[in-house]
Amino acid sequence: MMQTLEPILAEHPFFKGLKSEYLQIVTGCASNVRFNKGTYIFREGEEATQFYLIRQGKVALEIFAAQHGPITIETIEAGEVLGWSWLFPPYRWHFSGRVFEPTRAIALDGKCLRTKGEADHDLGYELMQRVAQIMLDRLNATRIRLLDIYSDLPGGKL
């Protein structure tokens, strides 16, 4: 009997607790992928057709700056989700995704999921809620980084 990706998706934090009927739908849009160290999974400006549930490895989100080269914004690692540009127009990657460590992931077809979410708004809401949670977590993390909390705070007296 052929093994499906459903149990793997059910275990991933992103889909944890998702109803079984929705998991089956999502599984229809999923595929298993591997990436070698140093390869780019996607590049800034390209069409964002997929997103990835990282199972193992490390992917750096990078932006390219002239005279600096690539700058790492943050790393996405096991148990995390890489990419939300598939859900919002114009469906283009804002950053590049470079593999820092050999990576195993589940790729999810963004267009496939958008179509399913349009057809069933309850599923669409579930997906939107989960992506929004990730965006909230990353926004909070970015805000903390903006504070530059490890730098010298004014008024150091000791």
Place this chain on the structure above:
Amino acid sequence: MTAPLLDPMVPKQYRIQRIHREIPDTFTLELEPKDGCEIPQFATGQFNMLYIFGVGEIPISISGDSNKRRPLVHTTRAVGTVSKAMRDLKPDDIIGVRGPFGSSWPVKQAEGKDVVIAAGGIGLAPLRSVMYHIISHREKYGKAVLLYGARTPADILYRRELELWRAHFDLEVYVTVDRATGSWRGSVGVVTRLIPRAPFDPQNTIAMVCGPEIMMRYTVAEFEKRGVAKENIYVSMERNMKCAIGMCGHCQYGPNFVCKDGPVFPYIKIESLLTKWEI
């Protein structure tokens, strides 16, 4: 005849044996009593008052191994008048030491449980003694996890030791930086991002957190989100301490004195104070 009680306000003279420049603004002092006497026993998380005669006195956590009495080890960052003067000291110079003072990390209470240490920046220094303790009593603990966040790769404290700890098969060490530079291929992002990734059982974990106060607030929130009970989270607070024995009131923090009731507090005891602007 009983020995006279030592006056906690009178510093004892210590000789600087060695100064180790950790990262550009952070250094470690190794001290020995000038008179060759015993160094008082300390518990993980406690601090001493270090006095540069004619300049001033500051509290600094003990960052050495509580199982090894000698030398007395302190790591600090040069940020103010006294710590900057301390940075310029040389081996054989004499400084005053009072202590140890304050509460300690709950290493006894953590026995039989997973231990997760979350440190940010110089906050790793007061927790290094916990790492030493766990390594020497490894069989008494479940999983041992260190989560460490620094500003950039160049700001990573105790880098060599982190690499050694990472090589231990029974220690989990995760390091992240807020800003990647150079050829850094490790994790990039705030230290809170490491909490969902780390392997530990939230129902059976003691978390110990030290770093800038904002970092500690968000770190505690992330531990709670992961399922660690508030009662099992401990934080180390920093305030301007003067007497170190709860007399002068400089370090008053709500109903607590950080020098006497802290610096290590159960999070639940100070939770309501952390977001009070007036304190």
